[in-house]
Amino acid sequence: MADADTDRLAAQRPLSPHLTIFKPILTMMMSIAHRITGAGLYVGMALLTLFLLGVAIGGDAFAAVAWIASGFIGNLIILMIVWAIFHHLLGGVRHAFWDRGLYMDPQGRELMAQGTLVGGILLTLLLYIFKTLAS
Template sequence: MADVNRGNRPLSPHLTIYRPQMTSMSSIMVRITAIALFVLAVFPVWWLMAAATSQDSFAFIDGLMRSWLGDLVLFGATWAMFYHMFGRLRHVIWDFGYFLDVRTSENMGIVMFIAATAFAVIVAIVF
């Protein structure tokens, strides 16, 4: 059997020298927004079920959704929806083989954030 000295081997330095890239961070954010949207889907379902059951339960959830906290949650959900949509669009573009160079990919990550924010603000102003 090979003489393996496991106690004196150096640890992998990847955690000390790794620097997160825009492409990896934006891809992780696409996954996080998908999970957040899945969790936030409870609110419209709750609102519709309350509307179908009683006036008191509907008044509670409707008041919650129309409060400043509800507005904040809905704005965050709108931002997450747009960010996730732009992220999926970016992956479709990459699947077709376009814009795969590093500089353009990083710029697309920045544009995704700016576009999602701009679209969410527009929706908040219009509605």
């Protein structure tokens, strides 16, 4: 008898919504990007470790990592890591505001999501401008 009641109740429960049900909105995309950048930063730190290991070993190892890091692919990877750092940082700030109950209205959520997106790009560009001017 208990199994029949459990089956009946389970059949009445709504299915959990998933990404195909919701219309994509900026806050959802920024949340997904925050998770992706967090995972990407693990890969970036592994690459940084390999680079520092090549520098520490010296000789041919340093020549190899310096060649990769100074080329187009290396610069692109560094650019992506820098953007991921800024984007993830600003996403964390956005979540810290939300944890305190701030900017939870629809306009505030949209403003914070836009700030995360634009801020990450602008901070990355500013850093590269300063890098270019310094060299």
